[in-house]
Amino acid sequence: MKLQIEEYEVNSCxxxxxxxxxxSKIYSQIFELEDEYISPFTPLELIKKSCNYFGVDYESRKKGTRQLIGYNRKIPIAIEPANRIYFFPTSSPTRHECIWIAHEHVENYRRIGPNQTLVIFRNKQSRIFQVPFSTIEGQMLRTALLKTKLMQRIEGNKKLIYPIQDRKPVTASESPHGYE
Known part of the structure; x- marks a missing residue:
């Protein structure tokens, strides 16, 4: 039995x-590693709420993704990069049939039919999505590109903050003999 919940934030599970x-409404069926839930919000509303929960609005995430990877349509969203929470849409996010898949949980995928793709998740569960293989493959690659670009920026930023070259030894301005 699926538990209906009012509040939900996308998380690492x-x-x-x-x-x-x-x-007459569109709800979300939420699939976690070991649980399933029903939410009265659409998948896009949950993605937006989750971005807000982690301190950045969805539109800013979209804009940042566009700048980093140069794509404008069906772009993946970095909901919380520090915890590797990246999701990609299977169609335009504004379409009712759009499914959002967590990049981190996909272990493999393969074509089943012209518009069917079997996705195998890391926990060995699998699901057939009514989505072309080329869409899943393209979205996996875009999301990997986004992850790589963000990590390069984060790593590059660390080097700017902590320069290693040209370090000079630090010495105290007073003699240590006065403290003995």
């Missing part, structure tokens, strides 16, 4: 968010 018709 979230594998994917899938839209589900619930009466």
């Amino acid at each position: 979230t594998m994917f968010l899938e839209p589900v018709n619930y009466g």
